[in-house]
Amino acid sequence: MNLSKRIALTSSIILVFYFFTVVVFLWSTKVSRENVDNLQSVIRSQYLVSDISQQLKELNTRLKVLDAVASAQDKKELDQVEQENLLKSVTNIDEALNTLRVTAGSDLTDRISGIESADEIISQWKVLIDRAEETGQAVQIYSLVAFGYEFDNTGAQLTRDGVVLRSLSSELNREIDESEALINRVSMLVFLVSALIALTLIYSLIRYTTKSLSQLRIGTREWSRGNLAHRVFVTGKGDLAVLANSFNAMAEKLDASMEHAHEQRQRADEANKAKSGFLANMSHELRTPMNAIIGYSEMMLEDIEDGVELDPEEVQADLGKIHGAGKHLLGLINEVLDLAKVESGKMGIYNETADLQQLVNDVTTTLQPMISNYENTLDTVFECEDREIRTDVTKFRQILMNLLSNAAKFTKKGKITVTASQFMEEGTDLVSISVSDTGIGMTAEQLDKVFDEFTQADDSTTREFGGTGLGLSICKKFAELMNGRIDVKSTPGEGTCFTFVVPAIAEDIETEETQKEQSDESDDAKTRGLAKVLVVDDDESSREISKRILSKRGYSVITADNGAAGIELACAQQPDIIVLDILMPGMDGWQVLEKLRDIPETGGIPIIMQSMLSEKELGLSLGADDYLTKPVDKSDLPNAVRKLLPELKLHEGVLVIEEDTNLVGLLNQAQGEEPFEILQTADLDEALQWMSERRLGIILVGQHSEMDAVSKFMGSVNRSEEYGDTPTVLLNSIELESMDADQLLSFIRIHQEPEKASGPT
């Protein structure tokens, strides 16, 4: 049960008990009120009974007195006053009886026996008095006195009733006491029980929480100590159990990632070790042929210096050794470069179509001498018909050469078999070349490392068989680059079989160059001060193609996807050239052309129309400066743009002020149909000299160690009357690094147009 449910349950149980307590309280209040009411009516009845009894007694006594007086005076009737008094008394008693009946209620009335007899007397009295009044005669005293006995009797009865009522009231009193005591006990019990249950629940809640939290605390402590195998144990399915499980999962993940990190570190350590080993090995491998080269050449130099007569045969042999060692060195360096290229991801794949059988035969023929050298025989088996494959032939050949030369190296007086076959795997047409030998073979441990970089089977292999331990790792990497693989099987002492599998028809993938082209677009550093071209075209892909082609040539390109936006951009950005598509929804190219020509700000901007429609003449007559029919060749658009830009004024020369030759190199590459002279110097005085001698097209400033002096120089040139017209432009190192020849030309062009020039001139 989760924590919130536990708390809810505890609270509801406490509430239920509280409710019970309230019910008991209400019930007890009701019971006591009833008891008190009963007691009140009993006490009142008791009072009324004694009052009635008293009144009856008094009436009786009065009657007796009246009777005595009457007998003394011999008077048999009551006088008027007496009669009224009597009547009044009787009425009072009657009323009292009625009150008693009401007060006592029916239950109690039954228990008061005197009421009936008192009622009887009173009613008989009333009959007597009523009759006397009817007849107009006075009431006879004797008739009244005749009730004397009943009076006494009734009085006694009422007295007894009083006693009964008194005992009843004390009984009720006792009952009230008892019920109160009972109520108190019940309330107390309910309170105690609910308090107990509440406390128990709270206690268990706290205990569960504390226990779980302490488990978690212990867990975190253990984990922080590094004991990641520790697991927190929390019972139930509650929140804390869930939390504990999350903690456990976290610990598990942490444990796994720690292990992973540990493994990685170990692997990195191993790689590092392998790299240091490789460096040592490389150093060794480079020094060994170098020793021969330097040694033999020094020896020959000494001979010449000492005037020793040279034996041509000996010289030839020694030169042959120098040559061989040099070639060996070159091979080594190439292998290292290959590996470095693969590792830095710069190794490209260039697929060509080739004949499989011919390719394999080429390699076996090349290596035949090496194979025969160790008295091995070679079998070449073609399990498939002769076929064409499309793959990176150079790498294919290199892999096969490596596998075959390894087989030749590690086999003596044995047999080497090259098997070519083809098969389908997961819908891919694959070719497989396996090279098996009957050579020294490899142990399982050696097999594990056979493709690792910088590793050979063991150090003694290097000594015995030479090599850098790079060949197979290069092969494996090449195979992977070609979407293929190399597998190996081997038994020590029996031989080794390498199998090289590649797709028979390789898919041509996007080369790095095209990727670079794309990334060029976003390079803002290049676009400072370059000619700006606005491309207006509704078709996204053709807009993007134009943009990419132009950006690559060093133009800063802005685009609009409809005519109205194009006009707006043209007004706002004042491009140097506008490239305009004709077929566009809304405002078409013709309308845009007309509008652009009408607006003074854009009237003078050269416009190149570009369309599927062959309407060149119409376009030119409507004011377009050039017209290209789609599809356009890659170089058509940039050429058209270049033609419309102001002419380069470089015939009198470009002065380059820089200490290295970056700019000069770029300018040399940019030399085209109209060659221009490049004057380079780092010396500012010499620069001034040249400036005074001829009219220069532009002065370009590149890297210079004394930039302060150069800035001052540029400032004074710009201000001077004599040279102020010659644009002087500083290129920062970022621009220099990122610019190619085309971009530099367009950069120069834009700076020769004073109103377009920007940047520090």
Place this chain on the structure above:
Amino acid sequence: MATILIVEDNEMNRDMLSRRLKRKGYDVEVAVDGQQGVEMATASLPDIVLMDMSLPIKDGWAATKELRRNEATAELKIIALTAHAMEGDRQKAMKAGCDDYDTKPIDLKRLLEKIEKFL
């Protein structure tokens, strides 16, 4: 004249060094692996042993140690002559018992100075 034993597996280096040393007037003997090196050193007790380190059958370190263990050859002057020129390689050679250490490619002048020092 002093006798120098060259222990070297690489044929070119062996040929080149022996010729150059002979021209300088030393008597030169050659061994092509560590085992042969130990045998020849024990048999002819040369004045100087130029010991390559990466050798087949028995490497230069093991051969040097063996020579040091044998009473007859314990005092031989052994110069490690190796293409192992990384940090620690000198210590490794000296620890095996070499008296000096030089690296390939050989600087003949420097090597001769080292040889002369021991003669």
